[in-house]
Amino acid sequence: MLSVTPDTAIAVPASVIAAGFSPVADESRAINGTVGDITVADPRMTARNVNVYYGDKLAINNVSLDIGKNEVVAMIGPSGCGKSTFLRCLNRMNDTIDICRVEGEIRLDEQDIYDSSLDVVPLRAQVGMVFQKPNPFPKSIYDNVAYGPRIHGLTSSKSELDDIVEESLLKAGLWDEVKDRLDETGTGLSGGQQQRLCIARTIAVAPEVILMDEPCSALDPIATARVEELIDELREQYTIAIVTHSMQQAARVSQRTAYFHLGELVEVGKTDDIFTNPRHRLTEDYITGRFG
Amino acid sequence: MNKMTDGHIVSSYNKDLNHLHQLVIQLKDLACKQVLEAAHSLIEEDVDVAKTVIVGDRDIDALDIKADEEIIRLIAKRQPVARDLREIMTVAKIVGDLERIGDQARRLAHLTIRFYDGDANPPNHHLLDDLIKMAGFVNLMVEDAVSAFDELDLELALDVIRRDGVVGDDFRSALRRLSTFIMEDSRSVGHMVDVVLGLRALERIGGHAKNISRYVVFLVKGKDVRHESLEQVEAEIARRQ
Amino acid sequence: MSKQEQIRTMDRVNATLKQRYGRERRFRRFGFFAVLLGLTFVGLMFLSIISKGYSAFQQTRILMDIEFTESIIDPAGEREYAVLSSANYAGLIKQSLRALYPEVKGRKEKRELYAIVSNGAPLVLREKVLADPALIGTRTQLWLPADDDIDMLIKGHIDRTVPESERRIKDNVVAWIEKLEADQKIEKFFNLTFLTGGDSREPELAGIGGAVMGSLYTLIITLLLSFPMGVAAAVYLEEFAPRNRWTDLVEVNINNLAAVPSIVFGLLGLAVFINFFGLPRSAPLVGGMVLTLMTLPTIIIASRAALKAVPPSIREAALGVGASKMQAVFHHVLPLSMPGMLTGTIIGMAQALGETAPLLMIGMVAFIVDIPGGAMDPATVLPVQIFLWADSPERAFMEKTSAAIMVLLGFLIVMNVLAVILRKRFERRW
Numbered sequence: 001m002l003s004v005t006p007d008t009a010i011a012v013p014a015s016v017i018a019a020g021f022s023p024v025a026d027e028s029r030a031i032n033g034t035v036g037d038i039t040v041a042d043p044r045m046t047a048r049n050v051n052v053y054y055g056d057k058l059a060i061n062n063v064s065l066d067i068g069k070n071e072v073v074a075m076i077g078p079s080g081c082g083k084s085t086f087l088r089c090l091n092r093m094n095d096t097i098d099i100c101r102v103e104g105e106i107r108l109d110e111q112d113i114y115d116s117s118l119d120v121v122p123l124r125a126q127v128g129m130v131f132q133k134p135n136p137f138p139k140s141i142y143d144n145v146a147y148g149p150r151i152h153g154l155t156s157s158k159s160e161l162d163d164i165v166e167e168s169l170l171k172a173g174l175w176d177e178v179k180d181r182l183d184e185t186g187t188g189l190s191g192g193q194q195q196r197l198c199i200a201r202t203i204a205v206a207p208e209v210i211l212m213d214e215p216c217s218a219l220d221p222i223a224t225a226r227v228e229e230l231i232d233e234l235r236e237q238y239t240i241a242i243v244t245h246s247m248q249q250a251a252r253v254s255q256r257t258a259y260f261h262l263g264e265l266v267e268v269g270k271t272d273d274i275f276t277n278p279r280h281r282l283t284e285d286y287i288t289g290r291f292g
Numbered sequence: 293m294n295k296m297t298d299g300h301i302v303s304s305y306n307k308d309l310n311h312l313h314q315l316v317i318q319l320k321d322l323a324c325k326q327v328l329e330a331a332h333s334l335i336e337e338d339v340d341v342a343k344t345v346i347v348g349d350r351d352i353d354a355l356d357i358k359a360d361e362e363i364i365r366l367i368a369k370r371q372p373v374a375r376d377l378r379e380i381m382t383v384a385k386i387v388g389d390l391e392r393i394g395d396q397a398r399r400l401a402h403l404t405i406r407f408y409d410g411d412a413n414p415p416n417h418h419l420l421d422d423l424i425k426m427a428g429f430v431n432l433m434v435e436d437a438v439s440a441f442d443e444l445d446l447e448l449a450l451d452v453i454r455r456d457g458v459v460g461d462d463f464r465s466a467l468r469r470l471s472t473f474i475m476e477d478s479r480s481v482g483h484m485v486d487v488v489l490g491l492r493a494l495e496r497i498g499g500h501a502k503n504i505s506r507y508v509v510f511l512v513k514g515k516d517v518r519h520e521s522l523e524q525v526e527a528e529i530a531r532r533q
Numbered sequence: 534m535s536k537q538e539q540i541r542t543m544d545r546v547n548a549t550l551k552q553r554y555g556r557e558r559r560f561r562r563f564g565f566f567a568v569l570l571g572l573t574f575v576g577l578m579f580l581s582i583i584s585k586g587y588s589a590f591q592q593t594r595i596l597m598d599i600e601f602t603e604s605i606i607d608p609a610g611e612r613e614y615a616v617l618s619s620a621n622y623a624g625l626i627k628q629s630l631r632a633l634y635p636e637v638k639g640r641k642e643k644r645e646l647y648a649i650v651s652n653g654a655p656l657v658l659r660e661k662v663l664a665d666p667a668l669i670g671t672r673t674q675l676w677l678p679a680d681d682d683i684d685m686l687i688k689g690h691i692d693r694t695v696p697e698s699e700r701r702i703k704d705n706v707v708a709w710i711e712k713l714e715a716d717q718k719i720e721k722f723f724n725l726t727f728l729t730g731g732d733s734r735e736p737e738l739a740g741i742g743g744a745v746m747g748s749l750y751t752l753i754i755t756l757l758l759s760f761p762m763g764v765a766a767a768v769y770l771e772e773f774a775p776r777n778r779w780t781d782l783v784e785v786n787i788n789n790l791a792a793v794p795s796i797v798f799g800l801l802g803l804a805v806f807i808n809f810f811g812l813p814r815s816a817p818l819v820g821g822m823v824l825t826l827m828t829l830p831t832i833i834i835a836s837r838a839a840l841k842a843v844p845p846s847i848r849e850a851a852l853g854v855g856a857s858k859m860q861a862v863f864h865h866v867l868p869l870s871m872p873g874m875l876t877g878t879i880i881g882m883a884q885a886l887g888e889t890a891p892l893l894m895i896g897m898v899a900f901i902v903d904i905p906g907g908a909m910d911p912a913t914v915l916p917v918q919i920f921l922w923a924d925s926p927e928r929a930f931m932e933k934t935s936a937a938i939m940v941l942l943g944f945l946i947v948m949n950v951l952a953v954i955l956r957k958r959f960e961r962r963w
Contacts, residue, residue, distance in 0.1 A: 098775060128854065151854075
């Protein structure tokens with residue numbers, strides 16, 4: 001397992017150094033390993049030594065991370081730090097990019113998802129994804145939610161499908177708002193409703209893990225609060241990994257936070273600790289708004 | 293400028309935090325001045341100085357309220373995290389302790405008035421020796437505790453915490469000494485009680501200085517050591533991050 | 534900045550302001566006149582075509598008493614089809630004309646008299662008799678088409694006031710016509726023949742029916758071939774093909790093909806479809822195949838643009854719930870891009886409808902009287918028909934040319950409007 005590298009989180013005065021402390025002078029040195037414990041007691045997905053290349057460019061460098069059962073893992077970091085890329089590795093959405101190459105090992109409940117024998121279609125049913133921009137299909141609300149169960153043949157009758165649609169919309173906290181207009185087009189909803197519709201669409205295929213790529217970045221604060229509340233509720237049944245640009249959001253919704261920087265996983269730890277007492281200088285600079 | 297609060301992309305955030313930091317220093321200066329002047333009024337039997345000390349406590353209260361307002365505003369506006377959050381929380385607590393130091397100084401000043409204002413018998417100066425000696429000692433503790441905060445000097449903070457033990461010992465030996473005075477002359481019991489109360493106030497100031505030092509450990513190390521023993525604090529400071 | 538400097542800046546801004554607005558006004562005026570000029574030319578074109586062509590939708594007919602004399606039509610009285618169909622109907626007309634103008638005696642004059650009625654008139658009688666043999670032996674009044682010269686005269690294209698030697702119609706003929714006019718036995722009727730008839734050497738009998746059918750068959754072939762192929766090619770290139778040098782090459786070539794002169798496609802069609810595969814000349818099938826070659830790049834380019842316009846978020850959404858690539862494309866991307874594809878296809882079809890050059894190369898320029906009954910029958914198409922008529926010397930063909938252009942433009946406008954409506958109706962903003 002990865003060792004925890006000692007590091008100076010903050011400026012240490014000369015007297016402390018004199019008293020026998022040995023802070024790391026060169027910050028970059030600590031990058032080769034992740035600060036904090038990447039493992040959890042009850043992992044659902046485990047990523048080990050993952051490298052991702054776009055062509056010749058190394059986008060993700062040696063990232064290892066567990067995503068535990070019924071927890072929300074938030075991934076934060078500056079733009080281009082690889083957090084979205086890593087997220088998209090978890091359900092192989094990167095496969096759609098020709099020049100993208102993934103090394104290392106990612107397991108979903110002991111199954112290597114990059115195994116050549118694994119079919120990506122059922123994987124994506126198990127590991128659902130919610131995107132940055134609400135992207136409902138330009139079809140009816142009902143059809144949006146029913147699409148996944150239909151293509152996977154999850155139901156054998158119309159009433160069964162009706163039940164799944166209702167249950168998914170209920171879980172997504174959207175049922176009361178749309179139950180009278182399931183035939184209306186999904187794109188006619190407000191931004192926040194659209195995003196919850198997308199979440200309903202994702203959970204309609206009963207995934208084990210839900211990946212969220214900046215799900216609230218296009219929403220206003222109230223809609224954001226609704227989605228955050230929903231994420232908190234969904235945690236009881238699903239494992240959730242969320243990429244967000246909002247550190248406050250990471251602090252609000254997640255149990256663990258992972259900080260990415262230049263394609264490396266710098267620090268991971270309990271959200272409570274990361275936001276009060278981060279151990280890596282880079283993490284601290286980023287979350288306190290000092291990032292230069 | 294202070295390293296703790298610098299380096300934000302938003303420079304007005306730096307400014308706000310620095311302002312808060314300067315308020316603490318200002319408050320410390322004021323509180324120390326009050327303690328020294330209260331002690332001075334006792335030595336010099338100067339009732340007027342004692343009265344200015346009592347009035348001056350209002351300035352400390354006003355500064356305390358101002359600091360609290362700044363803190364609330366900062367939290368609302370900036371949603372501080374990590375070391376900024378710890379800095380702000382530390383400041384909030386230090387300010388509280390400094391305000392109470394001011395209160396203790398006022399108590400000391402009241403002592404002067406009780407002793408020398410009016411025609412009552414002033415106490416024997418020997419009774420006050422311990423008071424004077426201890427006032428200088430705890431005042432230095434407060435100075436050092438705040439400068440440990442200012443410079444994030446954990447060694448200095450640890451030193452202040454150790455000195456609090458000395459204050460406790462001094463307090464107990466002073467009590468013993470005073471009890472011998474009572475045995476000699478039981479008429480001085482009234483003064484004695486007042487002197488003990490003064491000693492108690494100074495002992496409290498030392499306690500506040502110790503608290504401030506412990507906040508500094510929290511500020512630097514991110515671990516709350518307020519209710520831990522000296523050994524535990526030492527271990528925490530020695531622990532590498 | 535000091536106050537003085539501020540004032541100076543404002544002065545400078547104000548000094549150039551007038552100039553700047555002036556420039557904008559000039560530019561606007563220039564653009565407005567450019568548009569106006571364009572509209573004027575379009576208006577002139579329509580005006581000229583319509584003014585020349587509208588009269589072709591009318592046909593002059595002469596009211597005649599026809600005696601269906603049995604001795605002329607069916608002397609044997611057996612009503613056999615062969616006899617009835619080859620009977621001397623022209624004789625009936627001549628007989629009627631002679632009765633109308635008893636004063637006409639000389640052979641030459643009689644020939645001139647017989648010529649005022651169209652060569653097609655006997656065919657009208659024949660149709661009637663074949664449809665109802667009971668007519669034989671009766672006497673009926675019938676409106677029979679006049680000759681094209683008479684038609685021109687009635688429509689006023691031939692000036693009666695100029696000297697006899699300078700016009701196509703002699704004075705005595707004019708006198709007969711004036712007598713008919715006085716008796717109200719000559720009238721203009723709606724010219725159904727023009728819309729339904731095939732081509733003819735006689736202008737009054739010529740119609741665009743054959744060309745329209747030819748165009749229709751050609752376009753159906755083009756649509757059937759180019760739409761599925763174009764859409765399939767676009768979907769493959771846009772959604773499935775790997776990005777490498779080969780697909781780049783294909784892409785560049787498709788774009789270049791769209792710019793190749795259409796006659797080149799005609800040559801290709803002649804060489805490959807007719808000479809190599811031995812398909813019949815002048816057939817809409819070959820025409821459609823040639824036009825497919827020509828339209829395909831247009832459709833592929835339009836379809837790819839329509840596919841590109843579908844936001845990637847829709848694909849991701851489908852893939853994200855576990856749809857396969859194929860399902861994502863066919864369930865979501867394709868339906869969303871279909872309006873754009875159809876628009877592109879209609880524009881391509883409109884282009885194909887107006888195309889002449891490549892069809893000349895594959896022999897669709899032949900003189901074909903029969904209306905084609907299928908894609909393998911020899912046929913011509915509307916623009917080629919226009920081209921043929923524009924070449925004919927008769928005055929009456931001039932108005933037919935313009936009228937045919939009107940019909941062609943009508944079709945083109947309808948198709949383009951359809952494309953616009955489709956785009957407006959299904960246009961989606963993301």
